[in-house]
Amino acid sequence: MSNIGLAENSLLERLRRYERFFNNAQDLFFILDTNGRFLDMNPRFADLLGYKVDELIGKTSKMFCYPEDLPKLRQFFRAVLEGETKRGEFRFVTKNGDIKWGELVEWPVCRGERIVEVEGIARDITERKKLEDELRYSRERFKFFSENTEDGILVHEKGIIVDVNKRLAEMFGYDVGEIMGKPVLDLAAPESKETVLRNIKSGYEGKYEAIGIRKDGSKFYTEVIVKNSIYMGKPVRVAVIRDITERKEMEEKLRKSEEKYRFLVENSSDIIYTTDYRGYFTYVNEAAVKLLKYSKDEIVGKHYLEFIHPEWKEKVFNFYYNQFKNRIPITYYEFPVIDRDGNVIWVGQNVQTIMEGDRVKGFQAIVRDITERKKLEIQLRNLNEQLRVLNKILRHDVMNDLTVVSGCLQLIQPHDDYEKEMIETALNRIEKTAEFIKKMRELEIAISEGGELKEVDVRSVVDHVVSTYPELKSEVRGEGKVMADDALYSVIENIIRNAAIHSGSERVDIDIRKVGNWVEIKISDYGKGIPEKIREKVFEEGFKHGKTGGTGIGLYIVKKLVERYGGTVEIESANPNGTTFVIKLRAAK
Numbered sequence: 001m002s003n004i005g006l007a008e009n010s011l012l013e014r015l016r017r018y019e020r021f022f023n024n025a026q027d028l029f030f031i032l033d034t035n036g037r038f039l040d041m042n043p044r045f046a047d048l049l050g051y052k053v054d055e056l057i058g059k060t061s062k063m064f065c066y067p068e069d070l071p072k073l074r075q076f077f078r079a080v081l082e083g084e085t086k087r088g089e090f091r092f093v094t095k096n097g098d099i100k101w102g103e104l105v106e107w108p109v110c111r112g113e114r115i116v117e118v119e120g121i122a123r124d125i126t127e128r129k130k131l132e133d134e135l136r137y138s139r140e141r142f143k144f145f146s147e148n149t150e151d152g153i154l155v156h157e158k159g160i161i162v163d164v165n166k167r168l169a170e171m172f173g174y175d176v177g178e179i180m181g182k183p184v185l186d187l188a189a190p191e192s193k194e195t196v197l198r199n200i201k202s203g204y205e206g207k208y209e210a211i212g213i214r215k216d217g218s219k220f221y222t223e224v225i226v227k228n229s230i231y232m233g234k235p236v237r238v239a240v241i242r243d244i245t246e247r248k249e250m251e252e253k254l255r256k257s258e259e260k261y262r263f264l265v266e267n268s269s270d271i272i273y274t275t276d277y278r279g280y281f282t283y284v285n286e287a288a289v290k291l292l293k294y295s296k297d298e299i300v301g302k303h304y305l306e307f308i309h310p311e312w313k314e315k316v317f318n319f320y321y322n323q324f325k326n327r328i329p330i331t332y333y334e335f336p337v338i339d340r341d342g343n344v345i346w347v348g349q350n351v352q353t354i355m356e357g358d359r360v361k362g363f364q365a366i367v368r369d370i371t372e373r374k375k376l377e378i379q380l381r382n383l384n385e386q387l388r389v390l391n392k393i394l395r396h397d398v399m400n401d402l403t404v405v406s407g408c409l410q411l412i413q414p415h416d417d418y419e420k421e422m423i424e425t426a427l428n429r430i431e432k433t434a435e436f437i438k439k440m441r442e443l444e445i446a447i448s449e450g451g452e453l454k455e456v457d458v459r460s461v462v463d464h465v466v467s468t469y470p471e472l473k474s475e476v477r478g479e480g481k482v483m484a485d486d487a488l489y490s491v492i493e494n495i496i497r498n499a500a501i502h503s504g505s506e507r508v509d510i511d512i513r514k515v516g517n518w519v520e521i522k523i524s525d526y527g528k529g530i531p532e533k534i535r536e537k538v539f540e541e542g543f544k545h546g547k548t549g550g551t552g553i554g555l556y557i558v559k560k561l562v563e564r565y566g567g568t569v570e571i572e573s574a575n576p577n578g579t580t581f582v583i584k585l586r587a588a589k
Contacts, residue, residue, distance in 0.1 A: 027044070028041070028042065028044055029122075031118070032118040033117060036060045045122065050094040061077075065091075066093055069090045076088050086105070088103075090102055090104060100126045102124060102125065104121075105120060107119060152167045153239070154184065154239045155231050155238050155239075156236060159200055160181060161184055163231070164179055171241065172187055174215050184200070187212055188211070189210075192210040192211045205227050206225070208223075208226075210224055221244045221248040226239045266285050269287060271349075272288075272364075272365070273365055274365075276362045282300065284299045309337060324353070331350070333351065334370065344371075346371045348367070350365060406427060410423075455588040456486075458482055463476060465493045469500055472500050472507065473506060473508075474509070478512035482587060490557060490558075495523050496523065499527060503579060505527035511524075518586060520584050521584075523580070524579070526578040539555050539556060539559040568583070569583045
């Protein structure tokens, strides 16, 4: 074979070798014309972008270059056409829309002095870019948290500080540069150096407390969390340090407060106790021991019903059950208990429900011995009952006598004007006395009754009272329900009678409206009004004014009844054109 044949065979073999390398290489090879169109590329290049080779030949990089990177890629290509070999990183969009990062190296191909083509190699660096982004994000995140946390972060190698965040330097009164390279023990107060050194030597990981010392020598309490780690390829200890001085001071105040509270509780004259949610005593103070004559050990652990008067056990149980079931925060209740000697003792207690989230954990109460008060209440109730009976008899007998006297006077035929005037005077006095007896009955109700209030429809009461004064023109507007009793009739009746008789009004307007948790009742007349100088006195017992002053007890009864309902009554206006009374009562729920 001639030398020419050998050379041709060698050339063919080299071409086949290059072709295998070009087609099978994992790197991306490509050739561009001077307009940036692809003349050739290896299959790996097309595969990466999701195309076939034929789809890319004759196309430019604009077909798959990420839009924001296209200007930079064009500038890159122009530099190569000017004779430079360029390296750069660009983003590309695959056929299915994925974004890939590629590292490009391009160089010019010349024939003589003219650039005729551009060759290049590309490498898929997408995963590397992801790792770089993650690393950058991780560093930025660490920097953000380390610089913005309230905790100090310290890294030391064999006891020598190699890195800190800004907060740690501030915490100890140093600049960051000053603290770098210092022994970590320099930050510990003398009384804590041994603890810190022992933990370093043992490699302890976890939490402990130590006293730190600042640059100026002042000390403060710290909580230290340490962990062994690798930093810059070397084994180190990372410490997160928190200033807990304020917490320590609060703990000390709390300890002193608890001691003070314990002293007050144990020396209180009132009984103080706690129970679990079932009603078993978990604590009682000395006052409970004195009252019940049992020791603390004999009370704690026992159920509260064991000390309740037998006739009251069911009532007290229902009281506690209602408070437990409805999660009532605090209530007051009175009931009798039995001491060791069998004596009956009345107690009144404020019981608070102890909650743990939505769960009842137990109860705590302050209890007072009210036995003497209960005895007085019973005596007073019996006395009031006797007085009510006597008053009832007195009113009955006097009213009967007045009726007889009135009847007799009306049968007398006067002989002259003088006798006629005397009889009319006597009849007026009898009528006034009868009215006074009626007022006394209303006053007795106002000051002696203390029964439970009930829901009362104000509009019904007002309409009924107004109907008994046909001579008065009236207009009633609105409605509302309040907590009162049947004596509310006397309240409204007294004010309307005051308008009709004493004020001389021929008209009365009544407005009822709900204002928040209250019902407001405005009663306006158009009479002669009430002088400014006596406005503050009209609700006083026995106060009279003018010829029609009456008994001087009507508005006093109004005030007493309204106060018993927990409301208020006042004069909003009292001018020559009339008077407006405003009554506010608690609205019924």
